[in-house]
Amino acid sequence: MVKETVQNALRNVKYPGFSRDIISFGLVREVNCDNDGNVSVNVALTSSDPQVPTALRLDIEKTLRDLEGVTNVTVNIELSVPKNRPSETNQSGGARPETLEKVRFTIAVASGKGGVGKSTFAVNLACAFERILSKQNKRDAVGLMDCDIYGPSTPLMIGINSRPEIEENLIVPLKNFGVRAMSMGFLIDEDSPVVWRGPMIMKTIQQFAGNVKWGELEILVIDLPPGTGDAQLSLVQTIPLDGVVIVTTPQEAAIGVARRGARMFTKVNVPILGVAENMSYLQDKQGARQYIFGQGGGQQVASDLEVELLGQVPLDLQIRIGSDQGIPIVISDPDCEAAKVFFSIAERIFEKLENNTNL
Numbered sequence: 001m002v003k004e005t006v007q008n009a010l011r012n013v014k015y016p017g018f019s020r021d022i023i024s025f026g027l028v029r030e031v032n033c034d035n036d037g038n039v040s041v042n043v044a045l046t047s048s049d050p051q052v053p054t055a056l057r058l059d060i061e062k063t064l065r066d067l068e069g070v071t072n073v074t075v076n077i078e079l080s081v082p083k084n085r086p087s088e089t090n091q092s093g094g095a096r097p098e099t100l101e102k103v104r105f106t107i108a109v110a111s112g113k114g115g116v117g118k119s120t121f122a123v124n125l126a127c128a129f130e131r132i133l134s135k136q137n138k139r140d141a142v143g144l145m146d147c148d149i150y151g152p153s154t155p156l157m158i159g160i161n162s163r164p165e166i167e168e169n170l171i172v173p174l175k176n177f178g179v180r181a182m183s184m185g186f187l188i189d190e191d192s193p194v195v196w197r198g199p200m201i202m203k204t205i206q207q208f209a210g211n212v213k214w215g216e217l218e219i220l221v222i223d224l225p226p227g228t229g230d231a232q233l234s235l236v237q238t239i240p241l242d243g244v245v246i247v248t249t250p251q252e253a254a255i256g257v258a259r260r261g262a263r264m265f266t267k268v269n270v271p272i273l274g275v276a277e278n279m280s281y282l283q284d285k286q287g288a289r290q291y292i293f294g295q296g297g298g299q300q301v302a303s304d305l306e307v308e309l310l311g312q313v314p315l316d317l318q319i320r321i322g323s324d325q326g327i328p329i330v331i332s333d334p335d336c337e338a339a340k341v342f343f344s345i346a347e348r349i350f351e352k353l354e355n356n357t358n359l
């Protein structure tokens with residue numbers, strides 16, 4: 001029996017409930033086999049759900065027993081269980097990387113589908129949090145981690161185009177509008193083609209969590225790639241999340257995937273802070289509203305997930321212009337309707353995190 005045969009077979013074992021296999025997730029730490037057909041597999045796992053290790057063990061045993069020449073299978077699972085101490089773990093469980101130890105709250109912004117405004121939300125929410133905290137004399141207290149490695153848009157949206165420096169072997173985030181930001185876009189050339197695969201997401205997330213000097217933060221906002229669930233799973237294996245905000249447009253095409261994406265978080269015990277609807281309507285100068293992408297989609301997703309609709313951001317030319325010019329609307333025009341919605345969503349999120357309500 002050769003190790004490679006066993007490893008290849010393990011590529012057929014999926015993480016329970018997901019489409020990714022345990023090898024590409026990096027969960028398999030060691031494989032040993034001898035000439036008598038004895039095989040042992042060591043797996044390291046972070047989960048608060050006892051069904052996950054049980055299901056994995058059964059699946060690994062079954063898969064390997066089916067291999068020719070295998071007589072005995074031993075599966076060792078090293079399970080990290082949440083300790084329920086906020087400084088070390090949070091709702092989703094899992095240990096915090098050292099560089100995130102002084103981060104009070106960590107939230108992710110996610111969407112099922114691309115192009116719905118997820119990055120716009122992540123950037124505007126981060127800037128809104130910064131302004132709210134500044135008023136409480138808490139400065140330099142917000143981080144923004146752009147994990148959307150397929151199309152990192154944070155650098156453009158937050159107006160940063162320099163390269164980060166390294167200090168004590170850690171990447172120092174770049175700062176604008178008081179927000180400490182880190183994005184793959186700071187590290188790669190804008191025009192170079194990037195063919196990232198699934199496992200790269202895991203690597204990037206691990207690096208952004210473990211090798212970036214985040215320092216002391218009240219809140220870290222993570223912009224996830226639009227996704228099927230794999231990136232989300234990688235994330236919660238690496239960074240315990242206090243919650244996730246689901247962004248959707250009201251459009252029929254967006255709400256189904258938003259709901260599916262959101263359910264991935266429920267599966268891994270990450271609380272859904274609420275649903276935010278973007279591009280909800282276009283308002284003319286007389287105040288008449290046109291519902292270009294339909295109506296009620298955000299509320300429908302929120303109701304289905306039994307969470308609240310955090311707010312509805314209108315379609316606004318200034319949002320698009322602000323994104324392209326690197327000045328988020330909550331900074332350039334904090335009193336306009338759209339900015340007010342971003343502020344109110346940011347306040348509501350803080351309220352929920354502080355009070356641990358509905359989590």
Ligand code: ADP
Pocket residue numbers: 111113114115116117118119120121153278279313314315316317319320321323324
């Ligand atoms: P995603 O991260 O979901 O792919 P983005 O945040 O990159 O989406 O947004 C896609 C485009 O839509 C960007 O050009 C952004 O400026 C624009 N956009 C997002 N929300 C709005 C809005 N409410 N009004 C006008 N333009 C918007």
